[in-house]
Amino acid sequence: MTSAGTIEDAKGPAEQRLALRQMLGEDIVLSETEELLRFCRDWHGDVTSGTVAVIRPRSTQQVAAAVKACRELGLSIVPQGGNTGLVLGAIPDAPERQVVLSLSRMNRIRKIDPADFSAVVESGCILSELKDAIAKMGMFFPLALGAQGSCQIGGNVSTNAGGVNVLRYGMTRELVLGLEVVLPDGSILEGLSTLRKDNRGIDLKQLFIGAEGTLGIITAVSVKLTPYPDHVATALLGLASLEDAIKLYRRARRDCCDLMSAFEFMPPLAFTLAQEAMPDLPIPISAEYPAYVLMEISGSGLVDVDDLMQRFLEGVMEEGLVLDGTIAASQTQARNLWLIREGMNEGQAKRGTHMRTDISVPLSQLASFVEEAEKAVSEALPGAVSVSYGHVGDGNVHLNVLPPAGSTPEERIQLIYRAKTVVNEVLDRYTGSISAEHGIGRLKRPDFDARLPATRRKLLTALKHAVDPEMIMNPGCQLRF
Amino acid sequence: MTSAGTIEDAKGPAEQRLALRQMLGEDIVLSETEELLRFCRDWHGDVTSGTVAVIRPRSTQQVAAAVKACRELGLSIVPQGGNTGLVLGAIPDAPERQVVLSLSRMNRIRKIDPADFSAVVESGCILSELKDAIAKMGMFFPLALGAQGSCQIGGNVSTNAGGVNVLRYGMTRELVLGLEVVLPDGSILEGLSTLRKDNRGIDLKQLFIGAEGTLGIITAVSVKLTPYPDHVATALLGLASLEDAIKLYRRARRDCCDLMSAFEFMPPLAFTLAQEAMPDLPIPISAEYPAYVLMEISGSGLVDVDDLMQRFLEGVMEEGLVLDGTIAASQTQARNLWLIREGMNEGQAKRGTHMRTDISVPLSQLASFVEEAEKAVSEALPGAVSVSYGHVGDGNVHLNVLPPAGSTPEERIQLIYRAKTVVNEVLDRYTGSISAEHGIGRLKRPDFDARLPATRRKLLTALKHAVDPEMIMNPGCQLRF
Numbered sequence: 001m002t003s004a005g006t007i008e009d010a011k012g013p014a015e016q017r018l019a020l021r022q023m024l025g026e027d028i029v030l031s032e033t034e035e036l037l038r039f040c041r042d043w044h045g046d047v048t049s050g051t052v053a054v055i056r057p058r059s060t061q062q063v064a065a066a067v068k069a070c071r072e073l074g075l076s077i078v079p080q081g082g083n084t085g086l087v088l089g090a091i092p093d094a095p096e097r098q099v100v101l102s103l104s105r106m107n108r109i110r111k112i113d114p115a116d117f118s119a120v121v122e123s124g125c126i127l128s129e130l131k132d133a134i135a136k137m138g139m140f141f142p143l144a145l146g147a148q149g150s151c152q153i154g155g156n157v158s159t160n161a162g163g164v165n166v167l168r169y170g171m172t173r174e175l176v177l178g179l180e181v182v183l184p185d186g187s188i189l190e191g192l193s194t195l196r197k198d199n200r201g202i203d204l205k206q207l208f209i210g211a212e213g214t215l216g217i218i219t220a221v222s223v224k225l226t227p228y229p230d231h232v233a234t235a236l237l238g239l240a241s242l243e244d245a246i247k248l249y250r251r252a253r254r255d256c257c258d259l260m261s262a263f264e265f266m267p268p269l270a271f272t273l274a275q276e277a278m279p280d281l282p283i284p285i286s287a288e289y290p291a292y293v294l295m296e297i298s299g300s301g302l303v304d305v306d307d308l309m310q311r312f313l314e315g316v317m318e319e320g321l322v323l324d325g326t327i328a329a330s331q332t333q334a335r336n337l338w339l340i341r342e343g344m345n346e347g348q349a350k351r352g353t354h355m356r357t358d359i360s361v362p363l364s365q366l367a368s369f370v371e372e373a374e375k376a377v378s379e380a381l382p383g384a385v386s387v388s389y390g391h392v393g394d395g396n397v398h399l400n401v402l403p404p405a406g407s408t409p410e411e412r413i414q415l416i417y418r419a420k421t422v423v424n425e426v427l428d429r430y431t432g433s434i435s436a437e438h439g440i441g442r443l444k445r446p447d448f449d450a451r452l453p454a455t456r457r458k459l460l461t462a463l464k465h466a467v468d469p470e471m472i473m474n475p476g477c478q479l480r481f
Numbered sequence: 482m483t484s485a486g487t488i489e490d491a492k493g494p495a496e497q498r499l500a501l502r503q504m505l506g507e508d509i510v511l512s513e514t515e516e517l518l519r520f521c522r523d524w525h526g527d528v529t530s531g532t533v534a535v536i537r538p539r540s541t542q543q544v545a546a547a548v549k550a551c552r553e554l555g556l557s558i559v560p561q562g563g564n565t566g567l568v569l570g571a572i573p574d575a576p577e578r579q580v581v582l583s584l585s586r587m588n589r590i591r592k593i594d595p596a597d598f599s600a601v602v603e604s605g606c607i608l609s610e611l612k613d614a615i616a617k618m619g620m621f622f623p624l625a626l627g628a629q630g631s632c633q634i635g636g637n638v639s640t641n642a643g644g645v646n647v648l649r650y651g652m653t654r655e656l657v658l659g660l661e662v663v664l665p666d667g668s669i670l671e672g673l674s675t676l677r678k679d680n681r682g683i684d685l686k687q688l689f690i691g692a693e694g695t696l697g698i699i700t701a702v703s704v705k706l707t708p709y710p711d712h713v714a715t716a717l718l719g720l721a722s723l724e725d726a727i728k729l730y731r732r733a734r735r736d737c738c739d740l741m742s743a744f745e746f747m748p749p750l751a752f753t754l755a756q757e758a759m760p761d762l763p764i765p766i767s768a769e770y771p772a773y774v775l776m777e778i779s780g781s782g783l784v785d786v787d788d789l790m791q792r793f794l795e796g797v798m799e800e801g802l803v804l805d806g807t808i809a810a811s812q813t814q815a816r817n818l819w820l821i822r823e824g825m826n827e828g829q830a831k832r833g834t835h836m837r838t839d840i841s842v843p844l845s846q847l848a849s850f851v852e853e854a855e856k857a858v859s860e861a862l863p864g865a866v867s868v869s870y871g872h873v874g875d876g877n878v879h880l881n882v883l884p885p886a887g888s889t890p891e892e893r894i895q896l897i898y899r900a901k902t903v904v905n906e907v908l909d910r911y912t913g914s915i916s917a918e919h920g921i922g923r924l925k926r927p928d929f930d931a932r933l934p935a936t937r938r939k940l941l942t943a944l945k946h947a948v949d950p951e952m953i954m955n956p957g958c959q960l961r962f
Contacts (some may be wrong), residue, residue, distance in 0.1 A: 113843075113845060115731065115844070115845040116843050116844050116845040117734070117844065118843070159680070160680055160684075162678060162680065166677075166678065167677075168739070170651075170655065171678065171680070173684070174651065174655055183936070183940070187936045187939075188936065189936050189937065189940065190934065190936070191937075193912070193914075194843050195841045195842070195843065195876060195913065195914055195917075196647075196648075196841065196844065196874070196875045196876050196877070197643060197647065197652065197841045197872075197875040197876065197877050197914070197917040197918055198841060198914040198916070198917060199640070199641050199643065199652070199691060199914070199916050199917060199918050199919065199920050199921075200914055200915065200916050200921060200929055201691060201692070201693070201920070201921045201929065201941075201959045201960070202688065202691060202692045202695070202696070202941060202944065202959070203641070203654070203687065203690070203691050204937065204940055204941070204944075206684065206687035206688070206690075207683065207687070207688070209684070209687075210680060210682065210683060210684050211682070211683045212682070214682075214683070215683070226734075226739075227734055227735035227738070229738075250596065253598070253707075253708055254708035254781050254782045255781070255782030255783045255784075256782065256783065256784070257708070257710075257739075257740065257780040257781050257782060257784045258649070258707075258739040258740065258780075259738065259739065259740070259784070299738040299739075300735050300736070300738050301735045301736030301737065301738060302736045302737065302789060302792050302793060302796075303736075303737070303738045303740070303789070308783060308784070311783050312783060315783075360676045360677065360678045360679055361676070362594075362597045362599070362675050362676065363596070363597050363598065363677065364594060364596040364597040391678075393677070394677045394678040395676060395677050395678065396677070396678050431674070432676065433674075433676055433678070433679040433680070433681055434681065435679070435680050435681050436676070436678040436679060436680060437678055437680050438680065439680050439682070440680075440681060440682045448681055448682065453671065455664070455668045455669065455670050455671070456670065456672075456685065458668075459664070459670065459685055459948065460682075460683060460685070462947040462948060463683065463685075463944070463947055463948075465947065466943040466944055466946065466947035467940065467943060467944075478682040478683070479682070
């Protein structure tokens with residue numbers, strides 16, 4: 001990453017921006033240098049880059065024209081949605097020859113069809129706006145993440161976003177029925193089918209899901225809907241250990257079947273962190289237990305989830321697997337339970353720059369991995385605080401490390417670097433993933449690259465050359481070819 | 482397709498078979514010409530081809546060695562699982578230069594891990610054997626198809642098989658966690674991870690799912706498991722129309738939520754056809770209704786599916802949406818209801834060669850499509866009988882056409898050709914799919930080819946050249962490049 005100054009220093013980029021304005025129209029290409037910068041800063045504010053230009057098309061045809069114009073000028077393209085990604089996938093790393101192509105203006109919901117259990121929407125539509133419009137028609141789009149008020153559906157698909165409902169509904173990939181993609185040669189791959197089943201050979205759309213814009217620009221998607229789950233039962237439970245939380249998950253998976261929609265684990269520190277961010281947040285359970293689970297069962301129609309939650313908890317409390325628990329008696333109480341989960345993230349941010357991870361291991365090894373990794377961190381970095389939480393059912397843990405209070409910025413950067421090395425060393429022994437749901441982007445490229453087997457690298461390279469022979473799509477993201 | 486005689490006529494192939502036996506071992510390469518033929522005949526017995534040789538490796542390394550040997554000899558490879566496919570994807574079409582590579586001997590279940598909700602299995606394992614082994618450990622692998630006693634899991638993945646449980650659990654693609662693939666250059670792409678979530682960039686395994694062996698040979702897979710559904714409620718319902726069956730599906734999807742595991746529709750003729758195949762099969766419902774639905778709700782643990790089915794049917798019968806119905810009171814009764822569904826297929830086969838389709842349209846258009854297509858068939862082909870049945874929730878209909886009794890083989894072939902043209906003409910107006918779940922293979926290649934947009938063809942061609950530059954993997958399947 002270079003500093004933002006680059007934009008003004010370079011003469012070439014300014015001329016190229018002018019050329020783009022002439023080719024695509026002044027309305028489409030941002031002019032002011034200051035305006036450009038907000039498209040070049042990442043979600044956490046850790047990195048600010050620069051860019052030749054920011055292009056903001058209003059239609060698929062304008063995206064195609066922009067791709068052709070960039071090719072002509074020898075510029076490469078960094079597609080950007082809501083810019084809420086956590087791995088620098090949508091921020092240029094070569095400001096003098098990369099443009100940002102923002103999908104924000106392509107935000108139309110083209111169709112919601114409850115009778116067909118499907119919707120068709122342009123990439124720039126903000127996730128929560130899509131979810132709300134769908135909910136108004138009695139239907140449900142299950143993708144749910146902290147950033148849903150800002151992230152865009154195209155970015156969600158491009159990064160194959162995860163979130164809290166994956167254990168029931170799968171990653172974004174499993175919610176996609178079709179894609180419209182502008183390819184690196186400027187042609188349009190049309191495929192906004194709403195067919196539930198279509199087995200006509202190799203499924204090309206799969207290539208672009210999770211590719212983070214390295215193979216093309218997703219301009220619209222068709223997605224699966226389910227009936228809106230009117231009935232939701234939410235509980236916060238105290239347990240003796242993460243190991244017990246995993247036992248409880250297995251039990252819940254069987255007892256509550258496919259009606260369980262979330263199963264998040266948190267350490268007791270979650271309450272402190274949440275209240276540091278939201279001092280008035282009620283914590284309706286004692287903070288004395290070593291592990292907590294936030295569990296949700298949901299359903300529609302004739303399914304009685306309250307009764308199911310009640311009977312489930314009676315059984316597991318009687319057996320001593322759950323030590324204490326509270327069931328939300330209202331939507332407000334349920335919302336407050338989820339605010340603990342969200343507030344703990346804000347609380348970590350308030351404690352300053354820290355190490356964030358997004359790890360997955362096989363479910364059966366989750367507890368021993370967390371124990372071993374936290375031990376390794378505390379031995380290597382005295383005074384640092386590990387915060388492990390995440391999605392039990394997916395084997396997905398965010399093991400974060402907070403530097404000791406009062407650490408200088410330089411000390412923090414050093415500590416983060418060392419913590420990452422320590423945690424990855426344990427992770428590699430578990431053959432886990434360094435990115436369970438956040439993607440690779442530019443931030444994780446070195447770690448991805450270092451672990452990439454030769455056969456896989458060769459195939460990825462062949463693929464990239466086949467689809468994007470001029471290497472203009474999001475270079476520097478995921479892999480350097 | 483050429484006739485079987487080709488094998489004996491050609492001198493080259495016999496020498497090449499000998500060379501393969503020397504290179505790979507006599508144990509691995511079948512010698513007798515007669516033995517070869519059973520690998521060259523399709524499931525329906527409609528087509529018999531020939532082959533240079535049949536290679537039957539026992540390990541991934543032997544598959545890799547076989548691929549290298551074939552490349553050296555200038556032979557191409559047709560991978561074959563249980564050979565139960567319906568579109569000639571696993572049968573050579575150039576017997577003088579293609580070998581069949583059968584995965585049947587690679588049938589080991591490497592691991593079933595209930596604590597991890599996963600299993601790892603070699604491609605040649607027969608689906609029902611895998612399901613049984615998993616069930617013994619209290620777990621469930623949801624893929625369910627008529628051919629499950631013969632088809633192999635590698636073939637299921639390679640063709641992205643569908644079946645009767647797709648509406649709840651998705652196509653095979655959604656059940657796969659990882660793949661081991663031998664690539665066209667003989668290298669091994671290792672990826673038998675059991676991670677539930679792994680978002681490290683482009684997901685290479687997706688390329689091979691549904692590719693029908695055109696990009697590589699799947700040698701082993703890791704799959705997702707769920708708890709075994711101990712409680713199953715099965716009902717056979719009589720309705721006024723297919724339109725009402727779709728209304729009922731929408732209602733059931735909301736009322737029974739994610740607990741519905743099957744929702745199949747059948748015409749009244751299903752009973753006649755089933756009894757033609759199984760004369761003793763009890764039919765526990767009057768055959769007087771225009772449409773029937775076979776519906777299944779299933780669950781494990783604390784979920785009471787019997788009560789749910791009861792309450793659901795009470796509601797919809799009171800409203801008049803369901804006119805008559807019977808709930809299976811035992812596993813045997815449930816099994817007998819499913820035998821109607823399976824028997825109607827056998828019954829069609831007994832009436833001789835007929836046209837089979839595997840169509841999908843958007844759910845909201847299913848009833849009007851079937852009405853229009855059946856009308857077109859009866860107008861164009863007087864005396865022919867349309868039989869439409871399938872998976873309502875997936876918008877997937879098998880609209881088959883039976884020639885009039887007493888038709889000669891030649892008349893049947895002509896009628897099938899004309900029926901296909903008539904049905905596809907209607908389908909194209911609905912922008913549906915000519916292959917909802919069966920794949921393309923060689924049988925549907927011309928129809929696929931004729932409907933393939935230029936952008937999609939260009940991308941598929943680039944992909945094929947990138948992964949299989951020497952074009953040795955299953956040439957003639959899906960597309961000619």
